[in-house]
Amino acid sequence: MSVQTSASRPAGKSVGAATLGLVVTLAIFVVVFLAFLIAPLILLGLAFVAFMIMRPRSEKTRSSGPVASSGTAAHGFGAGTQ
Template sequence: MTVQASPSRPATKSVGAAVLGILLTLAIFATVMLSFLIAPLVVLLGAYFVYAMFRGRKKKSDAPPAGAAQPGQPGTHPGTESAPRSSHGFGAGTS
């Protein structure tokens, strides 16, 4: 009976190549996981910017004409005695 002293199969990778393979696999895994975590945040941020843009445009287009009485201003509720606001001068809101 003979004893075989050599390994049953030859080594195919060095230790350095195996470590490099593990690090590369971990880097790919981390990149994919981070993209799945960051992508929804990017979509939500983009949706908020679109919402803010349309909200800003709506407020500008729905603004009442200058000089029109708005609820909450002095002199617009019955029974309040105050001087009427002027529609010109500093702080009038017109340009």
């Protein structure tokens, strides 16, 4: 009768290898998760920049100073300051 002295299953990972695997997995998860959160914001920003560049100049608002009163009675919020 012979006795088998080898392990019945192969040796598992060491503690260091398991920790490194966990850290790498979490880092990949964080990178992918943040990419899915940030990518839409970046695309919206690029679309806004393209919109600002491509729109005609006639639609841009002009800052020509305060608007002169036309003599009509003011009403609404802040009407008492005139």
